[in-house]
Amino acid sequence: xxxxxxxxxxxxxxxxxxxxxxxxxxxxxxxxxxxxxxxxxxxxxxxxxxxxxxxxxxxxxxxxxxxxxxxxxxxxxxxxxxxxxxxxxxxxxxxxxxxxxxxxxxxxxxxxxxx
Amino acid sequence: xxxxxxxxxxxxxxxxxxxxxxxxxxxxxxxxxxxxxxxxxxxxxxxxxxxxxxxxxxxxxxxxxxxxxxxxxxxxxxxxxxxxxxxxxxxxxxxxxxxxxxxxxxxxxxxx
Numbered sequence: 202x203x204x205x206x207x208x209x210x211x212x213x214x215x216x217x218x219x220x221x222x223x224x225x226x227x228x229x230x231x232x233x234x235x236x237x238x239x240x241x242x243x244x245x246x247x248x249x250x251x252x253x254x255x256x257x258x259x260x261x262x263x264x265x266x267x268x269x270x271x272x273x274x275x276x277x278x279x280x281x282x283x284x285x286x287x288x289x290x291x292x293x294x295x296x297x298x299x300x301x302x303x304x305x306x307x308x309x310x311x312x313x314x315x316x
Numbered sequence: 317x318x319x320x321x322x323x324x325x326x327x328x329x330x331x332x333x334x335x336x337x338x339x340x341x342x343x344x345x346x347x348x349x350x351x352x353x354x355x356x357x358x359x360x361x362x363x364x365x366x367x368x369x370x371x372x373x374x375x376x377x378x379x380x381x382x383x384x385x386x387x388x389x390x391x392x393x394x395x396x397x398x399x400x401x402x403x404x405x406x407x408x409x410x411x412x413x414x415x416x417x418x419x420x421x422x423x424x425x426x427x428x
Binding site for chain 2: 245308312
């Protein structure tokens with residue numbers, strides 16, 4: 202089945218620094234990947250849709266200058282949290298789908314803690 | 317506004333005690349309803365997709381059903397390893413089929 206790999210699984214950074222999270226589709230090509238955010242005991246919230254070779258589409262209320270998304274190849278999308286603040290601490294999860302008609306598969310998430 | 321509501325928030329079962337989880341949705345033009353399982357600290361794992369009222373799908377001890385307003389995830393004779401949070405999701409209205417809005421999930425605990 203389709204495998205989505207996310208790295209790192211955990212990261213702790215200081216307030217004001219930037220953090221990059223990688224999302225890779227290991228056994229399929231993904232022209233579109235999705236970035237979600239999950240707070241404790243809350244549902245996953247879609248942040249943005251990452252399109253290979255073009256600009257990401259951000260959901261309402263998500264700051265595109267703070268959450269930089271790059272989808273440089275068919276197997277890699279990155280999310281960079283810039284000038285991180287403690288309120289950015291959350292669980293970030295990427296997802297992608299394989300062939301047409303296949304479901305979304307999710308990575309194992311990245312736990313970001315900003316101190 | 318699209319909404320997905322899951323109930324109960326938490327469910328505690330004895331091993332072997334069957335039950336059902338509910339997912340009700342309000343979205344115009346349903347283009348699929350998805351069930352996922354999420355273990356603590358992990359990303360969601362795909363379980364089922366349902367597309368039309370009356371459709372049913374099964375996988376081991378799980379069976380998902382769909383009506384025009386809600387979906388049920390039936391768990392038959394659960395085992396402790398079935399303990400997880402079960403999420404349902406539907407595509408946003410007017411968006412592509414893979415921009416999903418999720419419910420908050422039902423946290424299932426199966427006690428040996």
